[in-house]
Amino acid sequence: MNPYYVSLDNDSSPSLGRAGESDATLLDAYSNTVVNVAKKVSSSVVQIKVNRTVSKRSQPANSPQRRPGQGGNEGGTGSGFVISTDGYIVTNNHVVAGASQIDVALPDRNDGPGHSFEAALIGRDPATDIAVLKIYADGLKAIRFANSKDVQVGQIAIAIGNPYGFQYSLTAGVVSALGRTLRSESGRLIDDVIQTDAALNPGNSGGPLVNSSGDVIGVNTAVILPAQGICFAVSSNLAALVAGKLIMEGRVRRGYLGIAGQLINLTERIRQYNQLSVKTGIMVASVEPDGVAGNGELRQGDIIVGFNGQPVATVDDLHRLLTDEIIGRRVQLTILRDNRQQGIMVTPGELK
Secondary structure, eight states, X not given: OOTTSOEEOTTOOEEOOHHHHHHHHHHHHHHHHHHHHHHHHGGGEEXXXXXXXEOTTTSOTTOTTOBTTBOEEEEEEEEEEEOSTXXXXXXXXXXXXXXXXXXXXXXXXXXXXXXXXXXXXEEEETTTTEEEEEOXXXXXXXXXXXXXXXXXXXXXXXXXXXXXXXXXXXXXXEEEEEEEEEEOTTSOEEEEEEEEOSOOOTTOTTOEEEOTTSOEEEEEEEEOTTSSSOEEEEEHHHHHHHHHHHHHHSSOOOEEOOEEEEEEEOOHHHHHHHTOSOXXXXXXXXXXXXXXXXXXXXXTTOEEEEETTEEOXXXXXXXXXXXXXXXXXXXXXXXXXXXXXXXXXEBOEEOO
């Protein structure tokens, strides 16, 4: 009898052959992986409760929280995870933005229920949707960041959070795509976003997306509501970098040129004449004079096609190059003026 097919024993009831036993073993291995990750990570995942003061004018007339002659409070919930035993917590910027009070609820422990602590906002970065909180509590267990450059499409991805207020819920799936981009509320693009089909819902925001070892590969941040199984997480490398800067400095410093620009298509003739690799550029619509940036050589109508030796085709390209490392440094900006390429010097200031 072929051992890789379903066999029948003497009483004619079906039983699994070797193939079935192998499948069962694999399923048990998968289940054990998820169970072990849940045990390892759950104690590091917190629920975040936020109160926001709402002015009288900003509340709709039919708001159940509004009272005649006064404003009110709005509540919200999200997730986060502990990254150090001294109480630093990573979450999403949009979870805590505008909060008048932030409370962090720890998960239940073997020796009793978890406790709630008022959290201090250490810093937030709307451009990457990352924020850092701090609580003062004992016995905290930290979770560590993995190297998101090692993440591969198809690997296990496990999300833990508090969807719709249901505390410490777990969903599992796979990494379905890498290298996505998302538009943040500040208008900048978030690069190297991880796409997963691990189910996320409102309240999962700020929670960890972890690998089979229980290390963070991303911070859950967004879903496409009409779709099923298309969810996004900020990569762990970016989240760790931003969190470190927020802890050390309270903010993420970015360069600023003091201009308003718009995308413009370059004709084939102009591209060939100037030997350009980009098909578009940024036309300077206005220049902020005497601002924080040294941009006196720029003129309205100039078309930016390069910055510090790197090609620039869009505003997003320029944003990526305006890092904290070039603030206050005199660098070359490549422009087209009267359809001819030339270099001018600028000194980026710090974006406030």
